[in-house]
Every structure is written in structure tokens, then in C-alpha cells.
Amino acid sequence: MKSKFVTIQLGYVLGASALLTAIVYFFATNWEKLNRWEKFVPVFLLILGFYGLSLWLSRKPGRHFLSRLSLFASCVSFGVGVGLIGQTYNSHADSYRLFAVWLIPAILFSFLTRWQPFYILSYVLGHIAYGLYFFPKWGSGAEDEMSQIAILLGLVVINGVLYVLTEREAVHSLFLKWVSFQAAMALLLFLSNSHIFEENGIVMNVPLIAALVLAVGYAHRTRNKMYLLFAGLWVSAAVTVKYIEVVIDHYNELFFVVSLLFLIAFIAANVKFMSYIRAWNPAPKQLGTESLTEEAGKAHNDFTKWIVRVLTVTVIIIGSLLGSLTIIGIVTVVLGFEHPEKVLMGYGLLSVMAMIAASKLNSLARYTILISGLLLGAGTSVVMENETMMLVFLAVTILAFVLMRGLLHRVFFFLAAISMTACLLVRWIDSEIMVLTVLAGVLAVLFAGSLALKNDTLKLPILYSSYPSFLMILFSLTFITEKAWYYISNILFFLIVVTALVISKQKLIKWMYAWSMGFWIAYLVYKYYDLAWKLLHKSVTFAIIGIVILAFTVWYENRHRQEALESNETNAIFKMNRWIIALLVLLQVLAMSMQIGKSEWLLAHGQLVKLKLEPLDPRSLIQGDYVRLRYSISNLEINQTMEPDTFSNKKLAVVLAPNKATGVYDFKRVYREDEVLAPNEVKLNGKLTGYDNVAYGIETYFIPEGTGRIYERDAKFAEVKVSAGGDAILVRLLLAPSIVQ
Structure with missing residues (x-):
């Protein structure tokens, strides 16, 4: 019963997204056969029609999802209408006003319905409006450095406030919590780059460090394993970026020697610290007259394991990248070898083989040296176009994947092997299309073959790596302009993604569903900029696809009506806010009408x-x-x-x-x-x-x-x-x- 319901829900989402995409594409064509009123009337009908459908569905049992989906379609149609008015009367292209006006109902609908798509739409529209207000021509805007920093700091504050609101559940959206955290950290790291912001970048390291410390401390205090991991990864990214900045500005022989000593001390200190964390067993807290329960103790142990994992990943990433840069500096600057590429490839091969064999070495030091060696050796062989060494490192990478343990480690080695294979194919095959096609075929075979594996330690890393890599390459093929390849790759991509969405949703395979939905959305968005096919043709195609998907969904739902109903209650949220939502829709229509009337008066007089x-x-x-x-x-x-x-x-x-x-x-x-x-x-x-x-x-x-x-x-x-x-x-x-x- 559950699988039937999610299939129906997904069918409506796919069909509606295809139809809405068709609507956006159609009006963006600015088809010369339509006059102004022949454009405006359909948009008004879409806004009111989708709202009316939403209202009607809200009164039906088991139609909560469809009611909100129809309201979302009405909101999207309003955005299309605002853009169409600007297009018709030739007002500013990509004006911040367009997205700001669209943002108002999106935010209000978010709070009235508490539905995730409205939150996501509001977040995207808000950031576009903010960016276009200060940078109206996508990159041009404030010229002085302090103004640019102030503008971007404003975005940091907005995302920080949004994270606090979601953390305190004033806004109910896990997606907004995740994306606001990542956006704030990414912006602070960008602002602290002294090569981009030469005058004030170094000062911006202070808020960056403060934010990182706050993030790690808060995640540890609240025992939030996921955000502790995110914070650890951002610490890794920050340390790596800062090291690169210092290398560019201050590299010399002494610097690289000190860097090597620092790296050794850094890894040794972290080995000791993690040993301490594993052995740490604080006395139970007293809760009145009771001590911690057995379950609480288990939770504490699980949390400790997460801390160790986060630290391990963080140290390995920092150590590998910094170690690679340090060794390059020692070989080229300190020792001054005549052929440093040979030394780097030799060092890389020896270190990888040695670490594969050194199974009893501390895992932190082992993986840091191994990954650093692989980056140096394989990277140098690719840069120098040495096919023999590329083949050697490909074989070594595959060997490391088989012999080394750990999900993340095996994912890394799998992706490294695929990257090496791609580099070799580029050398052997003179056609970009054939390279991508062969690579997509290899990944498809690996994905299908991994499904038959019984050993999860090998199966999971292949699944997690091969599927998104396959989709990425197939997605790239959809932009190839040669007609046969263009249509074949587009049809294949569409069928595979839709099939994967249905299967992953039914079987609750969250990671596959997330990747598939991400690529489906990317496909709809980026096809807008694909110049191989006119927008009008794309609009008709997506309209047909949407109608077919919706028709199939309706047929499937009718066949399994009793099993697929959500509940026997009406939409309580819509019922409470019915008059407010109606007023919002009316205000949208009035705002569009007033702008049209004002423009028509100016044209006439x-x-x-x-x-x-x-x-x-x-x-x-x-x-x-x-x-x-x-x-x-x-x-x-x-x-x-x-x-x-x-x-x-x-x-x-x-x-x-x-x-x-x-x-x-x-x-x-x-x-x-x-x-x-x-x-x-x-x-x-x-x-x-x-x-x-x-x-x-x-x-x-x-x-x-x-x-x-x-x-x-x-x-x-x-x-x-x-x-x-x-x-x-x-x-x-x-x-x-x-x-x-």
C-alpha cells in the first residue's frame, strides 16, 4: 500500500514539473504569432485555474498532496506572469523586482502550508533577488572591495539567521537548514581569500574561524552527528585553502621543510587525540537519583564513534592535500631535481604500494600517506601524459579498492579509478562522444554487476559511486549537438532517471532517490540553455511528457484507489488558511493587472x-x-x-x-x-x-x-x-x- 501511494505521489510530481517547465519554456520563446492579450489571458487562467483546482482538491479526502501541488503550480504561474509582463513591455531583463515580487507569495505560502517546495522556491528566489539588486548584470555592481564584502556578509547573515530559525524549528525545513549552513560557510571561506580580496581578505579570517569554532562546538554540545561531520569538512577545506594561500605568497626552502615537520606533528597529535577519545569514558551523570540508562550509554558510545570518524576524515583530507603540496615543494624547490615528475611518480607508486601492504600501521597515517601518494603519482602521470604510468596507477588504484577497508576510502579509490580510466580513454579515443559513451557503459555495467554482489563492503561503495557518476556522464551526453546522439542520449537519460525515481521511491532507497531527483531537476533547468533545440519545441515535448505521465498516474491511482488514499480527512492547513490564501491569489492577480494597465496607458498616451x-x-x-x-x-x-x-x-x-x-x-x-x-x-x-x-x-x-x-x-x-x-x-x-x- 505504501509503495502504491509513493508511486502515485511521484507521478504527479514528475507530470506537474514537466508541465510547469513547458509553460515556462513556452512564454520564454516570445512567440511572435501571439499578441499581448493572447499571452496575458492564458497566464491569468493558469493562476486562477491552478488555485481553483487546489481549493477543490482541499475539500476532497486523501488529496492533501495534490492540493498543495496545485497551489505551488499557481505560484509558479504567477512568477511566469510577472516575467511575461516584463517581457511584453520590455522592462529590465532579470530585474531583482521580478524575483522580489514573486518571492512575496512564495514566502507566505511557505508559512501557510509548511510545504518544502515552497521553502525551496522562496530560498532560491530570495537569493536571486538579493544578488540582482546589488549585481544587476550578473557580476557587475559594487566596485570597491569593502562594498562587495559587505554585500556578501549580508548573505552570510541571512543564511545564519535562517539556520537558527530552522534549528529552533521556527521554520520546518531540513533542506533549508542544510543549505543555509553550507552557504554561510562557503561564503565566509570565499570572503577570507586574500588573493580575491587583497585589502580585507585577511581580516575576514576572524569571522571564518569564529564561525567554524561555533559550528563545531554547537554540533558537539547538541550531539548532532551530521553537522559535526559538515563542520569538520569545512575545517578541512579552510585549512587547505589557507595553506595554499600561504604557499603562493611565501614559499621557499625553509617553508616546505617546516610544513613537512608540521604535517608529521599534526598527524601524530591527532593519532594521540583519537586514542584518547576512544578511551574516554566519563562518569555517568546523575539525573536526580538515577544514572544514565544503558540506552543513553550506548548513544554516548555511538556519538564518540562519530567524533572519531569526523576527525579521521578531516585529518586525512587535510593531511593528503597539504602533504601533496609539501612534497611537491620539497622535490621542486628544496631539492631541485632536474626531472621532478619522475621523482613524484616514483614516490607516489612506492608510497601507495607500501601503504597497501602496511596493514598494521595506524589507519590515520596509512590513509594519509596512501592518498597523498596516489594524488601525486597519478596526477603527475596524467599531467605528463605518461600512458604507461597511468595504466600502472589504474591497476594500483583498483588493488587499493579491493584490499583497503572503509566505505569512504573505497568510494575515493573507485572514483580515482574512474578518473584514471577517463584520462586514458581521452588519450586513446579521438572522439569526445565515444569517450563519454564508453565511460557511461562501463559505469552502467559496474552498477548492474554490483547489484549481484553479496558482500556489502564491496557492493555499497560501487553502488554509491557508479550511479551518480553514470548519471553525470549521461547528463553531459544530452548536450551533444549531433542529432542521433542528441536524441538517443536525451531519451535514455529521461527513461533511466524516471525509472530510477519510481524504483528508489517505492523501495525507500533514499540516496538513489536524492541523486535521481537532483538530476531530474537539473535536466529541466539546464535544458533551457541548450541551444540545440528551440524552446518552443522543448515546450511542446515537455507538455506531452507531462500529460502522458499525469494520465498514467491517474490511471494507476484509479486502479488502486482504496490502497492509495492518504487519509479520510480534508486538508486541515488549507481549511484554516483558506481565506488568507484566496486573498493572496487575488492580490497577485490585481498586482499584475495594475502593472498591465499602467503600461497600456503609457503606450496609448x-x-x-x-x-x-x-x-x-x-x-x-x-x-x-x-x-x-x-x-x-x-x-x-x-x-x-x-x-x-x-x-x-x-x-x-x-x-x-x-x-x-x-x-x-x-x-x-x-x-x-x-x-x-x-x-x-x-x-x-x-x-x-x-x-x-x-x-x-x-x-x-x-x-x-x-x-x-x-x-x-x-x-x-x-x-x-x-x-x-x-x-x-x-x-x-x-x-x-x-x-x-
């Missing part, structure tokens, strides 16, 4: 102005292809004519007048408040984006997919409607002067 331009053509996140425009009035020598307070506010208006010979409107002066314009003059509102650069809000023109090169080559002028108040809407681009009447 604004003054038509012709401007000279210089276009480019990127693609928006959800609005499709557009040309980014730069006008002849975008760069003006106006600072000398402006009042100081006008410049500091960064907002201004300019006065334009037509050139009698060409009809093109040119800049005349900066508008001064309350001045009277001449009959042929217009006021245009703008904003300073640099010393002399002015943006007028008409720098984006959305175009049908695939026509960007035409506009980039031939568009010379733009027609703009300007209101009496100075607001403007871009109407169209003129592809040649001869077109103008």
Missing part, C-alpha cells in the same frame, strides 16, 4: 520618440532572449552641469529634442525641476549607473528566440513612448533607417 542605439543579445533567466541596448544618450558628459545633490542621489531626468535632419531625439540638457519644456522637447527619467552612464529603464528588448543576431547586426534605432512625467516604454526596434516612414 505617451509621446513617440526615436533614439539611436547599439544592441547586444543574451538570454534572461525565465523571460527568454533579449537584446541589451545602449543608446547614444546613455553616455553623457553631464556632471559639470549637475547639482551636487542630484549626483549623490543618482537619479536624474534629461531633456531630449529631435534632430531636424534625422528625426532622432538627442540630449539637450539635464532637466531642472519645474522648468517649462519647449513644444518639441520631452523629459526622460533616468538613473546614473556610473560617472557618466545613464540608464533609462528601456535598455532591454525581448525578441523571438533565435533572432538575436539579426537585431544585433541590423537594429540601429528604437521607438519609445514617453509620458509627460518622463516614464518610458520601449515599443519596437527599427532594423534599418530605410524602414522609417
Whole structure:
């Protein structure tokens, strides 16, 4: 019964995600056959239709999931609608306002429904809106270092607060707890990089260290094994990055000698410390008149084992990476060998073989030396393109996988063997497609073969390594543009991922389900940027796929209706918040209607102005292809004519007048408040984006997919409607002067 229910639930998720993807793709095409109203009406119907379906399902027993899924579809349709309005009236592409407006209902629905997809959508939209507000052109924004650090520190604070809220269960989302923790640590580590932030990066090591200490201490105090592991891995990453920074800036003979001594002392100290942790057996706490129970004692022992594992992984990662860098420095800088590559390959081979044989050596020192040797030897053989040594290290890696114990260790050796195999295939086969195909076939065979193994110590590392590696390579093949390979790989990827999702969900194989769902989402997202196939064709394809999946799900559910029902109760959360949700949906529709009305009024009553331009053509996140425009009035020598307070506010208006010979409107002066314009003059509102650069809000023109090169080559002028108040809407681009009447 459980397996039938999860299959039905998954079927609705896959079908709905395919349909929503089709909707996003379709409106992003900016299909020229549809006028403005033929675009707007379907979006309004989608928003209201999905909401109505959600409301209807909320009154039905056993339809909690479908009710929330329909409400989620309504929220996504609202985001599409907001993007469509921007596309239709040529407002800013990828404007932070688009995602900020979309974020509002997503957050409110998150708290009203407590459903994970709304939390995830809110997190993504919030970060995109924040990033685009400060960096409106994906990378351009604050120029000085302190401003960039302050902006990114703001993200750290946001993620830190979010982690605290999820930890205290004020927000119920394990995903947000995990991603906010990782994002905060990653940002702090990035900010502390003194090569990226040359002036203040070293100072940012203070909050990084404080955050790491706090994370380790809090995870230990709360006995949170998972986050203790995460914290340990971030400590490893931080130590490694800091070491590399020091090597780049201060490397010399003495430095590498000291580094080697430090590494030996570091490993020896950790061996002693872990021996102490294993032997540590504190006296039982007194709880009133009772001591710790036997179960509590067992839990304490399990927690101690986790501490040891975390420390082991952390020390091995740090030791392997730092050891590899230190040995490279000793061989090249201190000893100065004429052929250091031969020494490194020889050292790597000897150390790996010796550590495989030294089964009685302390595991921490053993694995550190072994992995460091493998990184040095195999890495050098790949860089030097020495096929013989590559084959030798491949054989040694396979031997290490078979003889060495430990799940994580075997996963590492498996992935190392696959990487070596890939390097060899690149040397032997001259076709990228064939290399990926052969590698995918090898991984598929290994995955299928591992299912027949009875020994879990060998079976599990192969399963955990081969399946995601296989999906990654097959996913890469879906972007190959050769027609036969393109269609074959896309069909195979789709069938394999969907089948894996169904099987893993039914059999509760969490790791496989997580990988499969991750790649399914990646497939839907990244196909948007796959230029081998037009968005319109992708939209139709995903719509058909979604309909087929939903039809099959409905048929399957009807066949197993009694077994598959969730419960006999109505959706309590939706019932309590029904009027609030209805109000939110109504406000979304009203907000879209008001923006459409405002834009239509300007189109009907604004003054038509012709401007000279210089276009480019990127693609928006959800609005499709557009040309980014730069006008002849975008760069003006106006600072000398402006009042100081006008410049500091960064907002201004300019006065334009037509050139009698060409009809093109040119800049005349900066508008001064309350001045009277001449009959042929217009006021245009703008904003300073640099010393002399002015943006007028008409720098984006959305175009049908695939026509960007035409506009980039031939568009010379733009027609703009300007209101009496100075607001403007871009109407169209003129592809040649001869077109103008």
C-alpha cells in the first residue's frame, strides 16, 4: 500500500514539473504569432485555474498532496506572469523586482502550508533577488572591495539567521537548514581569500574561524552527528585553502621543510587525540537519583564513534592535500631535481604500494600517506601524459579498492579509478562522444554487476559511486549537438532517471532517490540553455511528457484507489488558511493587472520618440532572449552641469529634442525641476549607473528566440513612448533607417 501511494505521489510530481517547465519554456520563446492579450489571458487562467483546482482538491479526502501541488503550480504561474509582463513591455531583463515580487507569495505560502517546495522556491528566489539588486548584470555592481564584502556578509547573515530559525524549528525545513549552513560557510571561506580580496581578505579570517569554532562546538554540545561531520569538512577545506594561500605568497626552502615537520606533528597529535577519545569514558551523570540508562550509554558510545570518524576524515583530507603540496615543494624547490615528475611518480607508486601492504600501521597515517601518494603519482602521470604510468596507477588504484577497508576510502579509490580510466580513454579515443559513451557503459555495467554482489563492503561503495557518476556522464551526453546522439542520449537519460525515481521511491532507497531527483531537476533547468533545440519545441515535448505521465498516474491511482488514499480527512492547513490564501491569489492577480494597465496607458498616451542605439543579445533567466541596448544618450558628459545633490542621489531626468535632419531625439540638457519644456522637447527619467552612464529603464528588448543576431547586426534605432512625467516604454526596434516612414 505504501509503495502504491509513493508511486502515485511521484507521478504527479514528475507530470506537474514537466508541465510547469513547458509553460515556462513556452512564454520564454516570445512567440511572435501571439499578441499581448493572447499571452496575458492564458497566464491569468493558469493562476486562477491552478488555485481553483487546489481549493477543490482541499475539500476532497486523501488529496492533501495534490492540493498543495496545485497551489505551488499557481505560484509558479504567477512568477511566469510577472516575467511575461516584463517581457511584453520590455522592462529590465532579470530585474531583482521580478524575483522580489514573486518571492512575496512564495514566502507566505511557505508559512501557510509548511510545504518544502515552497521553502525551496522562496530560498532560491530570495537569493536571486538579493544578488540582482546589488549585481544587476550578473557580476557587475559594487566596485570597491569593502562594498562587495559587505554585500556578501549580508548573505552570510541571512543564511545564519535562517539556520537558527530552522534549528529552533521556527521554520520546518531540513533542506533549508542544510543549505543555509553550507552557504554561510562557503561564503565566509570565499570572503577570507586574500588573493580575491587583497585589502580585507585577511581580516575576514576572524569571522571564518569564529564561525567554524561555533559550528563545531554547537554540533558537539547538541550531539548532532551530521553537522559535526559538515563542520569538520569545512575545517578541512579552510585549512587547505589557507595553506595554499600561504604557499603562493611565501614559499621557499625553509617553508616546505617546516610544513613537512608540521604535517608529521599534526598527524601524530591527532593519532594521540583519537586514542584518547576512544578511551574516554566519563562518569555517568546523575539525573536526580538515577544514572544514565544503558540506552543513553550506548548513544554516548555511538556519538564518540562519530567524533572519531569526523576527525579521521578531516585529518586525512587535510593531511593528503597539504602533504601533496609539501612534497611537491620539497622535490621542486628544496631539492631541485632536474626531472621532478619522475621523482613524484616514483614516490607516489612506492608510497601507495607500501601503504597497501602496511596493514598494521595506524589507519590515520596509512590513509594519509596512501592518498597523498596516489594524488601525486597519478596526477603527475596524467599531467605528463605518461600512458604507461597511468595504466600502472589504474591497476594500483583498483588493488587499493579491493584490499583497503572503509566505505569512504573505497568510494575515493573507485572514483580515482574512474578518473584514471577517463584520462586514458581521452588519450586513446579521438572522439569526445565515444569517450563519454564508453565511460557511461562501463559505469552502467559496474552498477548492474554490483547489484549481484553479496558482500556489502564491496557492493555499497560501487553502488554509491557508479550511479551518480553514470548519471553525470549521461547528463553531459544530452548536450551533444549531433542529432542521433542528441536524441538517443536525451531519451535514455529521461527513461533511466524516471525509472530510477519510481524504483528508489517505492523501495525507500533514499540516496538513489536524492541523486535521481537532483538530476531530474537539473535536466529541466539546464535544458533551457541548450541551444540545440528551440524552446518552443522543448515546450511542446515537455507538455506531452507531462500529460502522458499525469494520465498514467491517474490511471494507476484509479486502479488502486482504496490502497492509495492518504487519509479520510480534508486538508486541515488549507481549511484554516483558506481565506488568507484566496486573498493572496487575488492580490497577485490585481498586482499584475495594475502593472498591465499602467503600461497600456503609457503606450496609448505617451509621446513617440526615436533614439539611436547599439544592441547586444543574451538570454534572461525565465523571460527568454533579449537584446541589451545602449543608446547614444546613455553616455553623457553631464556632471559639470549637475547639482551636487542630484549626483549623490543618482537619479536624474534629461531633456531630449529631435534632430531636424534625422528625426532622432538627442540630449539637450539635464532637466531642472519645474522648468517649462519647449513644444518639441520631452523629459526622460533616468538613473546614473556610473560617472557618466545613464540608464533609462528601456535598455532591454525581448525578441523571438533565435533572432538575436539579426537585431544585433541590423537594429540601429528604437521607438519609445514617453509620458509627460518622463516614464518610458520601449515599443519596437527599427532594423534599418530605410524602414522609417
